[in-house]
Amino acid sequence: CCRFVYNRALDVKKSAYAKTGKTxxxxxxxxxxxxxxxxxETSxxxxxxxxxxxxxxxxxxxAYKNFFRRVREG
Incomplete structure (x- = not known):
């Protein structure tokens, strides 16, 4: 269940960023x-x-914050 929520939230974040440029x-x-x-369907x-x-x-x-921190640091 936790993995499902993690992946669904990830999809929401990616979709929002693709549409609006914001997370x-x-x-x-x-x-x-x-x-x-x-x-x-998900009751x-x-x-x-x-x-x-x-x-x-x-x-x-x-995970998002760590990833982007590492990208900024090079």
């Missing part, structure tokens, strides 16, 4: 979780601890 924050992604849980996410799902979004955010 989506972890807080915005975290606010999307309840809608993902209510969606009939199984409601059975998982919400803190674990939120942590996967934080992990994605940290």
């Amino acid at each position: 989506v924050s972890w807080a915005e992604l975290s606010r999307m979780l309840p809608a993902w849980k209510r969606n009939p 199984w996410l409601a059975q998982v601890d919400s803190m674990a799902l939120q942590q996967s979004i934080r992990d994605l955010d940290r």
Whole structure:
């Protein structure tokens, strides 16, 4: 479930950047979780601890920051 949320959040970030040139924050992604849980196709996410799902979004955010920090540093 955490990997699914991580990958879905990654897709949202990539799509938003492609459309607007701006990224989506972890807080915005975290606010999307309840809608993902209510969606009939992904309602199984409601059975998982919400803190674990939120942590996967934080992990994605940290990975993004680390990647771009390393790119800036060369």
